[in-house]
Amino acid sequence: MRKFIIPAAMVVAAGLAYVGTAAWIGGALVDEAAALQRRLLSVDGMSVRKLSYEKRLFDGELVFDVAWAPPAGHPLQEAMTLAGRRDIPLSGRAAVAHGPWVGGLGIARSSMALPCPRISAPTCRNIPASRRG
Numbered sequence: 001m002r003k004f005i006i007p008a009a010m011v012v013a014a015g016l017a018y019v020g021t022a023a024w025i026g027g028a029l030v031d032e033a034a035a036l037q038r039r040l041l042s043v044d045g046m047s048v049r050k051l052s053y054e055k056r057l058f059d060g061e062l063v064f065d066v067a068w069a070p071p072a073g074h075p076l077q078e079a080m081t082l083a084g085r086r087d088i089p090l091s092g093r094a095a096v097a098h099g100p101w102v103g104g105l106g107i108a109r110s111s112m113a114l115p116c117p118r119i120s121a122p123t124c125r126n127i128p129a130s131r132r133g
Contacts, residue, residue: 019057025098026055033062045069047087059098065091 033053040046049065069087070077080086 022058022098026053026057026060029053029060029096029098030055040066043068044071045074045087049091053096060096062094062096063092064094065089 030053033051037048037051040048040051045068047067047069049067051064051066052062054061054063067087067089070080080088
């Protein structure tokens with residue numbers, strides 16, 4: 001009976017360490033999203049309406065809604081005014097899978113698709129695998 005207690009305890013300890021590490025990594029990604037928001041807010045003309053990481057145990061979702069308005073004197077400012085636009089918005093969600101991964105590289109990976117705005121549809125047609133919004 002005693003022969004099975006030690007291996008079982010080792011398996012339970014390894015499982016708890018794995019789950020605990022996943023929770024810690026999720027918390028670290030929340031902190032990174034907050035740091036990214038602070039960096040973006042330091043850029044001239046950048047506004048951040050929402051940027052957060054909604055964590056779950058082994059994955060989460062990065063939610064973002066940011067916009068950039070060219071500052072005075074920027075070459076794009078005149079073009080934006082002619083187009084009737086004040087800023088260039090970018091919003092969406094990115095699914096994030098985070099580790100720990102045994103034998104893998106990195107602590108997290110993400111995949112996402114950005115829809116092509118209607119105003120850019122002619123340009124987007126030339127980009128492979130683009131989605132037109």
